[in-house]
Amino acid sequence: MARVLVLGGGFGGIAAATALRARLNPDDEVVLVDRADDFAMGLRKTWAILGISPIAYGTRSLAGLSHRGIRVIRGTVDSIDAARRSVVIDGDRFEADALVIALGAAQATDAIPGLDEHGHNAWDRYHVEQTHGFVDEFRGGRVAVGIFGMPYPCPPAPYELALLLADRLDARGIEAEVTVFGPAPISLPILGAAGCALLDQRLAERGIAYLGGRVATAVSAGAVQFADGDRLAFDLLLAVPPYRCPSVLVESGLAPAGGWVQVDRLTLETAHADVYAIGDATGIGLSNGMSLPKAGIFAEKEGEVVAARIAARLRGETPTATYTGEGACFVEMGGGEASIISGEFFAEPPAANLSPPSVNQRADKERFEMERLERWFGG
Numbered sequence: 189m190a191r192v193l194v195l196g197g198g199f200g201g202i203a204a205a206t207a208l209r210a211r212l213n214p215d216d217e218v219v220l221v222d223r224a225d226d227f228a229m230g231l232r233k234t235w236a237i238l239g240i241s242p243i244a245y246g247t248r249s250l251a252g253l254s255h256r257g258i259r260v261i262r263g264t265v266d267s268i269d270a271a272r273r274s275v276v277i278d279g280d281r282f283e284a285d286a287l288v289i290a291l292g293a294a295q296a297t298d299a300i301p302g303l304d305e306h307g308h309n310a311w312d313r314y315h316v317e318q319t320h321g322f323v324d325e326f327r328g329g330r331v332a333v334g335i336f337g338m339p340y341p342c343p344p345a346p347y348e349l350a351l352l353l354a355d356r357l358d359a360r361g362i363e364a365e366v367t368v369f370g371p372a373p374i375s376l377p378i379l380g381a382a383g384c385a386l387l388d389q390r391l392a393e394r395g396i397a398y399l400g401g402r403v404a405t406a407v408s409a410g411a412v413q414f415a416d417g418d419r420l421a422f423d424l425l426l427a428v429p430p431y432r433c434p435s436v437l438v439e440s441g442l443a444p445a446g447g448w449v450q451v452d453r454l455t456l457e458t459a460h461a462d463v464y465a466i467g468d469a470t471g472i473g474l475s476n477g478m479s480l481p482k483a484g485i486f487a488e489k490e491g492e493v494v495a496a497r498i499a500a501r502l503r504g505e506t507p508t509a510t511y512t513g514e515g516a517c518f519v520e521m522g523g524g525e526a527s528i529i530s531g532e533f534f535a536e537p538p539a540a541n542l543s544p545p546s547v548n549q550r551a552d553k554e555r556f557e558m559e560r561l562e563r564w565f566g567g
């Protein structure tokens with residue numbers, strides 16, 4: 189009997205665990221470890237903040253994976269010995285024949301003085317109801333959607349939040365000036381300047397400015413301080429916090445200080461045999477000097493590739509599955525429409541584009557969520 193440990197119950201971890209269970213022998217053990225009780229897709233945070241649909245509607249208990257034959261452990265990963273494929277979880281040691289690291293990226297709000305006190309973390313699913321309350325109480329003025337560090341999960345989401353917020357405020361007859369700021373020189377660097385034109389046009393039509401090249405250093409009551417000495421005043425600040433690789437991965441030697449886990453981009457294997465890393469914890473370089481975006485669809489595809497490779501190895505076969513770097517994600521553009529960012533990110537140079545917005549693509553986004561929840565957890 190073989191054992192595979194999957195560390196992390198997010199998009200990539202669940203995709204890997206369910207694909208492993210489908211491919212491995214019945215007596216092989218698939219163990220999924222996560223600190224949380226449940227799973228909800230990140231796309232639902234914006235809906236909850238704006239009162240469109242609650243987090244609970246798209247939330248599923250991780251324990252529900254047990255009916256698939258997956259052992260679920262709720263716990264914290266204390267340490268990892270990658271060379272031995274050994275993991276300590278809440279003081280108990282587990283050995284594995286293969287290890288999948290899908291621990292995501294950790295928020296670092298404390299890296300920006302004053303952010304916790306004066307801003308609202310729009311990327312924390314456990315605070316979306318509180319943030320919704322502040323949005324609901326807002327009666328006009330200046331709204332800042334701030335990107336406080338790069339990279340961050342789901343690159344187009346801050347613009348989606350700004351556009352949908354503008355819709356909501358207009359519907360309520362509330363006058364507001366909405367601004368998005370961030371360190372990138374253009375809204376979505378992975379698209380290039382020409383590729384950003386459609387999104388930029390949509391923002392401009394709604395009177396939403398993007399302030400690029402703005403590195404925030406501190407937040408005070410009613411203002412964001414930038415590295416160049418400039419300040420941006422606000423009445424409501426919705427923040428995308430800085431992100432870091434989880435400290436346990438740095439301490440284990442799997443990631444350098446200040447960096448991300450490095451993997452073979454085709455096989456997702458680390459420098460240690462039968463130890464893989466997928467999703468937001470990784471840093472996968474592209475030929476243009478950028479990195480693969482951090483988004484659920486990439487983690488899902490990576491998890492499926494890793495599952496296929498592990499299953500082949502355990503059967504004594506040569507693994508052939510490889511990750512292609514292809515992916516797509518939705519960005520709502522307001523007015524009940526959505527676009528799709530799709531790309532072949534391992535091409536030289538990477539090719540990515542933004543589709544024209546449509547109502548059908550907005551419906552496709554809802555189906556995307558429900559199809560995966562049903563596939564993984566059942567109806």
